[in-house]
Amino acid sequence: MPSEESRQPASMSNNVQSQALSRIPFRPRKIRRVSSPSKSATPSASAPLTHQVHPAIARPLSSDGEVEFALRHIRDSDPSLAGVIDSLAPPSFDSSSPPFISLTKSILYQQLATKAADTIYGRFLTLCGGDDDGEPVVSPETVLRLSAQQLRQVGVSGRKASYLHDLASKYRDGVLSDSSILEMEDETLLRVLTTVKGIGVWSVHMFMMFSLHRPDVLPVGDLGVRKGIQLLYKLKELPKPVEMEELCEKWKPYRSVGSWYMWRLMEWKSNKTLTPAK
Secondary structure, three states, X not given: OOOOOOOOOOEOOXXXXXXXXXXXXXXXXXXXOOOOOOOOOOOOOOOXXXXXXXXXXXXXXXXXXXXHHHHHXXXXXXXXXXXXXXXXXXXXXXXXXXXXXXXHHHHHHOOOOHHHHHHHHHHHHHHHOEOOOOOEOOOHHHHHHOOHHHHHHOOOOHHHHHHHHHHHHHHHOOOOOHHHHHXXXXXXXXXXXXXXXXXXXXXXXXXXXXXXXXXXXXXXXXXXXXXXXXXXXXXXXXXXXXXXXXXXXXXXXXXXXXXXXXXXXXXXXXXXXXOOOO
């Protein structure tokens, strides 16, 4: 995931929905598993940040039938988006990487072309070493043992090395853990994760959507989603965050799915091709 950058956004007429929409490329996001979850520190009473666990976190979009339920809800609540949904293959949310690994990868991929980021990430995994089965061991302890110089030798900038160490330190000190991240409600998670150096609001939104599969994330700072909403609703200007919240209120509690379609809609505008729904 890049840092606070962008993807692509939404709006189109009924006749476009019925004809041109039968062709947008479907490119599902995939985040590959690189290791099994490591034991993470449990938040301590003295941790500098405290959080409350939400009593009922919404079912992730990777749960059986959840995407289908979301699509029915959005079709019924937003006729403008219904035609787009009916013309495209549904989204896929199937990553299973533990939170620490996903956040580490998010930092390493910031502001890099995918090919370059893949190369650096592969070297980073090699640097972390493997377990008895040869699987890379990406854990807070492993990252903290790596010096900034070692990380620079595999292409990680000094600034990103400091970001990785800050993330790993917060795990070591009990401020964060994989289990606590999975249990935090969205607003708390956003507040806590943005205290990590190098992780901003956009990065947290992407993490919540594509790693945790949270269903109701609206990335108001994403240029792609903003453009998608502008296209979908035929707005003269790019919508501001408050306007986005108002326009997308009808998508709740599945704004992550609506946002996903905004990126696909902008791909249609760029490529004039769609992957039809089966």
